[in-house]
Amino acid sequence: MNLERIPNEEKLQLCRRYYLGGFAFLPFLWLVNVMWFFKEAFLKPAYTEQPQLKSYVKKSAMGLLLWVAVLTTWITIFQHFRARWGEVGDYLSFTIPLGTA
Amino acid sequence: MNSSDSEEDSYNERSALVQSESPTIPSYNQDHDMSLPEETDTKRRRPVSSGLDEPVPVLVERERVATPDGEEEELTLKYGAKHVIMLFIPVTLCMVVVVATIKSVSFYTEKSGQRLIYTPFEEDPNSVGQRLLNSFLNTIVMISVIVFMTIILVVLYKYRCYKFIQGWLILSSLMLLFWFSFMYLGEVFKTYNVAMDYPTLVMIIWNFGVVGMICIHWKGPLRLQQAYLIVISALMALIFIKYLPEWSAWVILGAISIYDLIAVLCPKGPLRMLVETAQERNEPIFPALIYSSAMVWMVGMADVSNPGSADERQRGGGGARAQEGVESEDDVAQGVSRRYSAEEDLEEDRGIKLGLGDFIFYSVLVGKAAATGGDWNTTLACFVAILIGLCLTLLLLAIFKKALPALPISITFGLVFYFSTDNLVRPFMDSLASHQYYI
Numbered sequence: 057m058n059l060e061r062i063p064n065e066e067k068l069q070l071c072r073r074y075y076l077g078g079f080a081f082l083p084f085l086w087l088v089n090v091m092w093f094f095k096e097a098f099l100k101p102a103y104t105e106q107p108q109l110k111s112y113v114k115k116s117a118m119g120l121l122l123w124v125a126v127l128t129t130w131i132t133i134f135q136h137f138r139a140r141w142g143e144v145g146d147y148l149s150f151t152i153p154l155g156t157a
Numbered sequence: 158m159n160s161s162d163s164e165e166d167s168y169n170e171r172s173a174l175v176q177s178e179s180p181t182i183p184s185y186n187q188d189h190d191m192s193l194p195e196e197t198d199t200k201r202r203r204p205v206s207s208g209l210d211e212p213v214p215v216l217v218e219r220e221r222v223a224t225p226d227g228e229e230e231e232l233t234l235k236y237g238a239k240h241v242i243m244l245f246i247p248v249t250l251c252m253v254v255v256v257a258t259i260k261s262v263s264f265y266t267e268k269s270g271q272r273l274i275y276t277p278f279e280e281d282p283n284s285v286g287q288r289l290l291n292s293f294l295n296t297i298v299m300i301s302v303i304v305f306m307t308i309i310l311v312v313l314y315k316y317r318c319y320k321f322i323q324g325w326l327i328l329s330s331l332m333l334l335f336w337f338s339f340m341y342l343g344e345v346f347k348t349y350n351v352a353m354d355y356p357t358l359v360m361i362i363w364n365f366g367v368v369g370m371i372c373i374h375w376k377g378p379l380r381l382q383q384a385y386l387i388v389i390s391a392l393m394a395l396i397f398i399k400y401l402p403e404w405s406a407w408v409i410l411g412a413i414s415i416y417d418l419i420a421v422l423c424p425k426g427p428l429r430m431l432v433e434t435a436q437e438r439n440e441p442i443f444p445a446l447i448y449s450s451a452m453v454w455m456v457g458m459a460d461v462s463n464p465g466s467a468d469e470r471q472r473g474g475g476g477a478r479a480q481e482g483v484e485s486e487d488d489v490a491q492g493v494s495r496r497y498s499a500e501e502d503l504e505e506d507r508g509i510k511l512g513l514g515d516f517i518f519y520s521v522l523v524g525k526a527a528a529t530g531g532d533w534n535t536t537l538a539c540f541v542a543i544l545i546g547l548c549l550t551l552l553l554l555a556i557f558k559k560a561l562p563a564l565p566i567s568i569t570f571g572l573v574f575y576f577s578t579d580n581l582v583r584p585f586m587d588s589l590a591s592h593q594y595y596i
Contacts, residue, residue, distance in 0.1 A: 057376050058451070070376060077371070084364035085371070092378045127360065134354050150358045151343065153350040 059096060067096060068105040068112075075112045083123035086116040240509040241551050243450040245544060247387050248511075248519060252540060254391040255398075255520040256527045264344040265399045266528045273400045275299045280402040292404040296412045299405075303413070307420065307427045315434055326446065330373060330389070334366040337392045379451055386448045390513050394520035398528060406525055410568055413518060417562040432560050449510040509551075515563045519543050522571045534586060538578040542570035 059067060074089040090113055097106065097113040138145040146152065259265055272279070275298055278291035313322050339362050346353045369389075372382045401409065420426040435441070526539040546567025554561050589596065 057379060080367075081360065082364055082367055084368045088368060088378065088381060127357065131357055134357070135352060138352055138354070148354045148356070150353045150355050151346040151351065153352050155350070 059092070064103055064105045067093070068109055071096075071109050071112045075116050078116060078119055083120050083127075086120040086123070089113065089116040090120060240450075241548050243509060244511055244547060244551065247383060247448060247450070248516060248544070248547060249540075251387045251391050251394070251516045251520050252523045252543075254387070255394050255524040256536060258341075258345075258391070258395060259398065259524050259527045262344050262348045264348070265395050265524075267399075268402075269399075271400065272402065275302050276400075276402060276405050278405075280404055288404055292402065292408045295402065295405040296408040299409055300412050300416055303416070304427075311427045311431050311434075314431055327370075327374060330370065330446075331366070333389045333392055334369040334385075335362060337396060338362060338365060338388075341392060341395070383448060383450070386446075386513060387516070390448075390516035391520060393513075393517045394524055397517070397521045398524045401521075403529070406521070407572065410518060410522055411572060414562075414565040414568040417564040421560055421562040429560065446513045447510045448513060448516065449508050451508045511563060515567075518564060519547075519567060519571070522568060522575070526571075526575050532583065534582055535575060535578045538574045538582070539571045542574035543567045546570045 062070075071089060071093050074085055074092075078086040078089065093109060093113050097110045100106070134148070138149065141148075276295040277298060278294045280288050280291050280295075282288065310322070339358075342353075342358070342362070368377075368381075369385045371377055372385050397406070417428075420428040421432075423429065523536060523539050523543065527536045544567075546569070547563070550561060550563050550566050
């Protein structure tokens with residue numbers, strides 16, 4: 057869908073829905089929100105709904121960064137310590153690489 | 158793997174180039190009673206409804222009719238060329254994904270003992286006659302299942318059981334987005350020997366699936382929606398490549414193109430009836446399982462309307478079962494004020510739509526060529542053949558301006574090229590190479 061064609065109130069509502077949806081463990085949704093509405097929120101000349109749109113985009117970006125940090129930490133820990141964890145490591149693993157310790 | 162009915166649905170899409178709706182005027186409110194005027198309608202100007210923030214009254218014009226014949230023909234051709242490119246890219250992407258996966262992940266070329274219930278006859282490699290017979294029988298079973306499903310779909314659509322159709326569609330896209338992508342990821346990780354833990358995996362699949370559902374069935378950025386449609390077509394094609402027995406696959410490809418031809422062109426064909434019913438009701442024909450490309454031209458301060466309207470009309474309206482179709486849509490852009498010259502104010506957005514089943518079967522053909530053909534010559538030959546076929550089909554669409562099946566020409570070329578390259582060109586190239594004779 058093209059953002060150009062819809063009125064500003066609808067844009068705001070869409071952005072808001074995407075923002076709220078991201079709370080269901082959906083950082084990807086926040087990413088889409090940020091990328092899609094970035095131009096609208098920051099690069100377009102001001103209109104009435106813009107400040108709210110901006111706040112949603114900013115909050116989505118913050119949430120996204122938080123998730124990225126959490127996931128990166130977890131993945132690093134897992135990859136590093138998986139072998140050492142023994143049984144727990146295997147239990148958590150979906151695929152276990154062959155041929156390595 | 159036991160395939161469920163919903164998997165069946167996804168590939169029920171026949172390719173059909175749907176009757177090109179003559180230029181539609183997207184109203185700003187996107188009301189559905191935009192009628193599809195005939196080509197011969199006279200030029201109309203209609204101010205877009207207020208509710209715009211822009212101070213400039215935006216006019217909507219249909220350009221095609223007003224211009225003299227020469228320009229109209231030129232427009233038709235211009236429309237053809239740009240749209241060919243617009244379809245080449247997603248079709249190519251889909252095929253690239255499938256071929257890349259086939260070549261790297263061995264899972265999809267390993268023949269497990271399992272078969273789909275739609276191809277119950279086993280292919281016995283020992284006897285050629287028996288094998289051929291069984292593949293024909295498999296094809297008959299498969300095609301009859303498809304015909305049956307299509308007829309059910311048309312009946313449901315005629316009797317306005319939209320909820321049912323929508324539920325069916327949602328179920329099949331759920332399965333594609335979650336289950337098949339889960340399988341796919343698992344195999345990719347195994348191939349590349351990467352350790353993956355359940356929590357991260359669940360996050361990935363959950364995000365991928367939910368955002369996919371949102372983009373496809375509700376509202377989302379156009380590019381993302383297109384990307385998701387390409388991905389699910391590729392996933393479906395990979396499933397077919399894995400679970401269809403060797404010879405049956407080729408016979409099925411041929412049979413489906415013939416069925417497609419019949420279903421779309423014959424007056425009583427189910428697909429044609431579907432298309433006509435939808436057009437009578439002025440409803441968007443096939444939501445959620447049609448790939449629509451959009452093209453936007455912008456001039457000055459005009460807000461250009463998009464076949465985002467096509468998407469919206471796709472999503473709204475009837476939950477008709479998505480079928481393959483190539484629809485040429487003329488969405489007239491909102492022109493700028495009269496100050497500009499005639500050529501400049503009138504812009505057209507034309508989106509073109511191609512059904513997902515087309516993507517799937519093209520990719521199946523190229524994927525099988527990559528899997529069994531042996532070397533890249535065959536794969537490339539099939540790829541080129543399909544693109545040529547697509548080109549020709551679009552040309553025919555521009556000429557005939559009605560629903561056309563997109564499968565027959567491409568699949569025929571593809572099959573011809575595959576078998577001839579495999580049996581003629583490859584031994585030739587091999588013996589040239591072995592004799593170190595370069596041409």
